[in-house]
Amino acid sequence: MMVEISRQRKVVNAVMLSLSGLCTVVVIAVLFFILGYLLWHGISSLNLDFFTKLPKPSGESGGGMANAIVGSGKVLLLATAIGVPVGFLAGVYLAEYSGKAFAFLLRYVVDLLNGVPSIVIGIVAYAVVVRPMRHYSTFAGGLALGIMMIPIAVRTTEEFLRAIPNSLREGALALGATKAKTVFTVVVPAAISGLVSGMMLNLARVAGETAPLLFTALGNTFWSKGWLAPTATLPVMIYNYAIAPEEDLHKQAWAAGFVLLTLVLLINVTARVIIARGPASARR
Amino acid sequence: MATPQAIRPTQINVPIETESVKASPMAKLKIRNLNFYYGSFQALHDIDMAIQPNKITAFIGPSGCGKSTFLRTMNRMNETVRNTKVEGELLLDDENLLTMDVTNVRRRVGMVFQKSNPFPKSIFDNVAYGLHVNGIRKKSVIEDAVQRSLEHAALWTEVKDTLNRPASALSGGQQQRLCIARALAVEPEVLLLDEPCSALDPIATLKIEELLFQIKNLTTIVIVTHNMQQAARLADSTGFFLLGKLIEFNDTRKIFQNPGKKETEDYVTGRFG
Amino acid sequence: MATSTLSQQDSRLAVHSLFKRARGGDEIAYLLTLASAVGILVIVGLIVVELWINSQPTVHRFGFSFLTGTRWDPNGDHFGALPFIYGTCVTSLLALLIAVPFGVAASIFLAEMAPPGISNVLTFLIELLAAVPSVIYGLIGIFVLVPFNRDYLVPVLTHLFGYLPIFKGDFYGVSFLSAGLVLSVMVVPFIVSVSREVLLAVPREQREASLALGTTKWETTWQIVIPNASTGIIGSIFLALARALGETMAVTMVIGNTPKITASLLSPGYSIAAVIANEFAEASGSLYVSSLIFLGLVLFGLTIVINALARIFVITTQRRGS
Numbered sequence: 001m002m003v004e005i006s007r008q009r010k011v012v013n014a015v016m017l018s019l020s021g022l023c024t025v026v027v028i029a030v031l032f033f034i035l036g037y038l039l040w041h042g043i044s045s046l047n048l049d050f051f052t053k054l055p056k057p058s059g060e061s062g063g064g065m066a067n068a069i070v071g072s073g074k075v076l077l078l079a080t081a082i083g084v085p086v087g088f089l090a091g092v093y094l095a096e097y098s099g100k101a102f103a104f105l106l107r108y109v110v111d112l113l114n115g116v117p118s119i120v121i122g123i124v125a126y127a128v129v130v131r132p133m134r135h136y137s138t139f140a141g142g143l144a145l146g147i148m149m150i151p152i153a154v155r156t157t158e159e160f161l162r163a164i165p166n167s168l169r170e171g172a173l174a175l176g177a178t179k180a181k182t183v184f185t186v187v188v189p190a191a192i193s194g195l196v197s198g199m200m201l202n203l204a205r206v207a208g209e210t211a212p213l214l215f216t217a218l219g220n221t222f223w224s225k226g227w228l229a230p231t232a233t234l235p236v237m238i239y240n241y242a243i244a245p246e247e248d249l250h251k252q253a254w255a256a257g258f259v260l261l262t263l264v265l266l267i268n269v270t271a272r273v274i275i276a277r278g279p280a281s282a283r284r
Numbered sequence: 285m286a287t288p289q290a291i292r293p294t295q296i297n298v299p300i301e302t303e304s305v306k307a308s309p310m311a312k313l314k315i316r317n318l319n320f321y322y323g324s325f326q327a328l329h330d331i332d333m334a335i336q337p338n339k340i341t342a343f344i345g346p347s348g349c350g351k352s353t354f355l356r357t358m359n360r361m362n363e364t365v366r367n368t369k370v371e372g373e374l375l376l377d378d379e380n381l382l383t384m385d386v387t388n389v390r391r392r393v394g395m396v397f398q399k400s401n402p403f404p405k406s407i408f409d410n411v412a413y414g415l416h417v418n419g420i421r422k423k424s425v426i427e428d429a430v431q432r433s434l435e436h437a438a439l440w441t442e443v444k445d446t447l448n449r450p451a452s453a454l455s456g457g458q459q460q461r462l463c464i465a466r467a468l469a470v471e472p473e474v475l476l477l478d479e480p481c482s483a484l485d486p487i488a489t490l491k492i493e494e495l496l497f498q499i500k501n502l503t504t505i506v507i508v509t510h511n512m513q514q515a516a517r518l519a520d521s522t523g524f525f526l527l528g529k530l531i532e533f534n535d536t537r538k539i540f541q542n543p544g545k546k547e548t549e550d551y552v553t554g555r556f557g
Numbered sequence: 558m559a560t561s562t563l564s565q566q567d568s569r570l571a572v573h574s575l576f577k578r579a580r581g582g583d584e585i586a587y588l589l590t591l592a593s594a595v596g597i598l599v600i601v602g603l604i605v606v607e608l609w610i611n612s613q614p615t616v617h618r619f620g621f622s623f624l625t626g627t628r629w630d631p632n633g634d635h636f637g638a639l640p641f642i643y644g645t646c647v648t649s650l651l652a653l654l655i656a657v658p659f660g661v662a663a664s665i666f667l668a669e670m671a672p673p674g675i676s677n678v679l680t681f682l683i684e685l686l687a688a689v690p691s692v693i694y695g696l697i698g699i700f701v702l703v704p705f706n707r708d709y710l711v712p713v714l715t716h717l718f719g720y721l722p723i724f725k726g727d728f729y730g731v732s733f734l735s736a737g738l739v740l741s742v743m744v745v746p747f748i749v750s751v752s753r754e755v756l757l758a759v760p761r762e763q764r765e766a767s768l769a770l771g772t773t774k775w776e777t778t779w780q781i782v783i784p785n786a787s788t789g790i791i792g793s794i795f796l797a798l799a800r801a802l803g804e805t806m807a808v809t810m811v812i813g814n815t816p817k818i819t820a821s822l823l824s825p826g827y828s829i830a831a832v833i834a835n836e837f838a839e840a841s842g843s844l845y846v847s848s849l850i851f852l853g854l855v856l857f858g859l860t861i862v863i864n865a866l867a868r869i870f871v872i873t874t875q876r877r878g879s
């Protein structure tokens with residue numbers, strides 16, 4: 001007969017289980033620290049000028065980031081206009097049309113693209129747009145971010161379309177609808193809430209990207225002169241101001257960081273909530 | 285279905301009187317007034333039972349009747365399911381099992397599951413695992429115990445040359461016997477088996493029944509089965525469950541030949557549902 | 558019924574042309590989706606080709622010695638990448654060293670201990686960490702972590718372990734250490750979210766079999782559940798490694814941007830991504846630009862290999878789990 005289980009084993013059990021809980025608490029505490037710190041420093045540095053004024057020349061205090069806010073908006077609009085359609089259509093192809101071998105290849109390549117560091121995408125956008133055109137541009141920045149949006153767009157689309165039951169497709173086909181009609185008027189609308197929130201997550205992910213913009217959209221202390229001219233963007237502004245020596249610019253960086261993070265997290269949380277509720281409504 | 289003439293329970297069984305089942309002071313497990321809930325759903329109602337040492341006790345009944353739930357309260361395996369509640373008394377050697385250290389309960393009351401679940405380790409390591417966590421480090425002791433357990437589980441001759449191969453390479457029946465060996469290695473006082481043969485073919489089933497017969501002198505066996513012939517072949521006593529209630533618990537021969545309740549009779553004669 | 562043969566023919570024609578048009582739409586939709594799919598292959602091909610072609614001048618000039626050279630001298634047109642490769646590896650490994658224990662422990666808590674409702678909420682919060690833009694991590698790094706390291710952490714470390722070569726030398730704040738710490742926070746969510754998934758995929762029967770032998774919760778987790786999920790957990794670590802290798806902004810902001818190979822974690826250093834971020838826009842001379850692009854190619858190759866390994870690991874566990 002074996003002895004009762006030892007005290008030591010019980011102690012090890014309790015200690016290790018508590019430690020794992022403690023680690024979880026530490027990780028989450030870091031998140032709240034970041035949020036709290038940005039809230040504290042961001043809000044105190046934030047004012048109306050931040051949203052309406054242009055940056056002041058170095059040395060002068062005050063000013064804002066109106067041009068960077070608009071610039072970020074333009075770059076993200078372009079990125080969405082490039083990345084979402086390509087990714088969506090390719091996702092439709094994967095879910096509805098593709099043969100096995102090609103699907104395997106495409107998924108592999110999409111994953112590969114998803115793993116490419118953003119700075120490398122920046123280099124490529126530089127090489128194919130900036131260098132031939134001989135100047136930095138909003139377009140080059142949008143293209144870089146757009147390429148970065150493609151993989152998630154493909155995966156999201158494929159995933160949500162696959163979640164739509166086949167009976168729905170068969171129902172439409174049985175009524176004499178063509179394959180394309182079935183896909184685009186029955187299957188896609190059935191998955192629309194998932195698709196939209198997936199694309200929102202996708203946008204939130206690239207909205208904070210800085211590295212690929214450094215040598216594509218570059219930066220600009222004035223209003224950008226159009227899609228083919230360089231533009232300021234929020235993330236690049238944060239970077240430039242954070243490494244600048246002036247105290248006043250640091251404050252602006254905190255304000256911009258606060259605005260950026262709020263935006264990114266808002267989109268993120270909204271999208272996740274929609275997705276979390278999505279399957280239930282789809283089943284209904 | 286194969287008919288295992290060699291192990292017909294009727295030839296080996298010492299019949300137990302109905303009264304002694306309930307009142308025996310030497311019962312290994314005594315259950316009094318046991319109620320069990322999944323959330324607000326009551327799965328077991330007022331179960332009373334005494335399980336005799338070194339006997340095989342079988343539970344039968346239609347699926348969803350609570351027999352597996354009852355089995356899983358006996359080593360508190362149900363606690364791994366959230367939102368469950370037990371009320372009543374469960375005594376193991378007159379000690380309240382519900383207030384004992386849960387790890388200790390499970391060390392003393394082993395369990396074999398419906399689906400064989402060998403760990404992704406070698407055959408040897410599967411059997412040695414329980415010894416290892418219980419602090420036994422001496423190689424010779426472990427080797428002896430592994431061999432003994434595999435012999436009890438009637439698996440030794442088949443695997444003695446391949447102890448270091450992964451357990452997943454074994455057939456379904458062998459895997460289940462390995463799980464029995466694994467459970468036996470920690471020398472449990474009670475061995476619970478939850479429909480251990482439901483996924484096996486008749487020949488593998490027969491092997492397991494034979495080995496259970498061999499090991500009942502080592503431990504007290506409680507088996508849940510959906511197969512009435514199996515209960516009739518194996519068990520000394522049998523309990524019939526229906527809708528979370530223990531309808532009848534008695535000497536196996538009595539349950540199958542002269543049941544005391546109408547429901548039991550309907551079920552064992554196949555008139556049920 | 559039809560009133561005249563003519564109108565009947567008309568309507569038949571109309572139906573026929575509608576049918577044709579619909580068929581045409583079908584074709585167009587198919588071709589559009591196919592074109593997008595092929596377009597992605599082209600884009601990825603283009604990335605590889607652009608990196609390859611544009612790095613040729615450096616490849617021809619320095620060959621393999623580019624990767625082993627330690628001198629980075631744009632003015633003298635001499636380029637050696639080892640300090641950057643070294644910095645990328647040191648910071649990434651340091652990040653893993655910190656992030657893996659925390660991440661795996663947290664995933665154990667979330668998968669094995671916390672009730673599902675709480676686990677989901679906590680996982681959601683941890684995954685939000687992954688949504689925080691890296692430039693924000695850099696911001697916190699510069700203004701919070703670096704001063705903290707200078708004033709509190711490093712004095713303690715040097716006091717306790719000052720005899721170790723990794724904690725020798727002066728400390729200015731920006732350093733391998735600071736970069737590794739920031740990276741560790743950034744990659745933790747990847748480890749947690751993937752590891753938790755693979756732990757949850759371990760069959761219930763495995764846990765029950767172990768618990769039924771009289772093992773404690775921890776013994777079951779450590780000796781049965783984790784080995785069952787081990788390849789998936791390793792996969793999550795590789796995934797985190799790939800992230801760390803390619804991470805640019807946060808590292809650039811706290812590493813110190815000094816090409817240097819030294820054992821001391823307190824020293825400022827440089828990483829591949831950081832040097833590209835800092836110097837690319839201002840690089841003049843084709844060899845300079847080509848060298849930076851070659852660095853990009855190296856980074857690209859590294860992350861692809863690591864990502865592929867991660868995927869193989871994660872997929873094998875998921876298959877086994879199901």
